[in-house]
Amino acid sequence: MHRVRLAEVFPPGGPPIVAERFELRSDTSAHSHDFIELAVVTGGTATHVSAAGERDLDRGSVTMLRPGDWHGYRDCRRLLVYNLYVGLEVFRRELAWLRADPSLGRVLHTAGPSGHRLRLDPAALRIVETGLAETAGRPGPTPHAVRVGILLCLLGGTAASLSTDPTGDRTGHGHPAVVAAAQLLENDIQRAWNLDELASAVSVSPPYLTRLFTAQLGIPPMTYLGRLRAERAAALLIETDLPVAAIGRLVGWHDPNYASRRFRHFFALSPAAYRTRFRPGG
CATH class of the missing domain: 2.60.120.280 (Regulatory protein AraC)
Incomplete structure (x- = not known):
């Protein structure tokens, strides 16, 4: 278990x-x-x-x-x-x-x-x-x-247990810009992405990308990036002996205080507390 x-x-x-x-x-x-x-x-x-x-x-x-x-x-x-x-x-x-x-x-x-x-x-x-x-x-x-x-x-x-699709779309088809944007973020989580840059890369406006992304994946694109970074940081905390600050830099969070705040937002624990609590043999 x-x-x-x-x-x-x-x-x-x-x-x-x-x-x-x-x-x-x-x-x-x-x-x-x-x-x-x-x-x-x-x-x-x-x-x-x-x-x-x-x-x-x-x-x-x-x-x-x-x-x-x-x-x-x-x-x-x-x-x-x-x-x-x-x-x-x-x-x-x-x-x-x-x-x-x-x-x-x-x-x-x-x-x-x-x-x-x-x-x-x-x-x-x-x-x-x-x-x-x-x-x-x-x-x-x-x-x-x-x-x-x-x-x-x-x-x-x-x-089927979720509420009605907020986009009103009954076709089950999403916008290709969302998939493209998600793949860009997944492929380079260390990059200092901003919304304008991401939207430009998939040829839509920043507000439109935010609306599409949130409707299709449930969260805005920059929150999605933060989640990817937090997930990778969590794995590194469990699997390696790297210092917390070094792990933050590896996932794109270069300010240790900011990294700790963002990690806590997703997992309700500081990186150090997460490692202590969940690392096997810790």
Whole structure:
């Protein structure tokens, strides 16, 4: 339940999607991950604790955590939960197109403190539960295509629990400038990006890019960049012995005080406290 590193979950050469089933009868201590986790409750109840606060869980509740997000469970009453672990590369390779869908884009990019309280309706839950049960309990390797299919069913079901698309778009198609801008930020998080420069690079005006980006991914472009930096910093805090100031510089935050404030904004802990609390063996 406390595996936090990519190498502990995804074996070399193995598929970057893994499912596990847990039955929890007692509290679990808070822990973090450097990959995406989708936790689907199929039975029992508990209270979920994270930087976003506390949330009551029951059958159908879904929690999505992006890299760096920490969480734990308390008051577990025979909580049955399936964890679906997903490497970020899945959403930058075969499923990169998901960001063009406004509903799915918001599910993927607004987890954590500003995220949604996701649920699956009974029909979607039955489909997802069947797929997760077969994948988690299968003695041999599950084909990657099957894992991707389960992930898509889960994301589609949770997207349906969100409010109506604020753009009013019923086609499910987003603007290509959003995908292009997101890729630019992902490919160079160290760069001192500003909104004007980013908008110019994708040939739209800054206000228009902000409106498109927020509608499609749930957060403005500069907040998205801050989240990418915080996620990378969180991984480096767990995986390396680099000083906090050096990690800040590596992700594009050159002022240590500013870096600490931005990191705390996303994870509700200072970088030093995060390392102390979540680093294995720390």
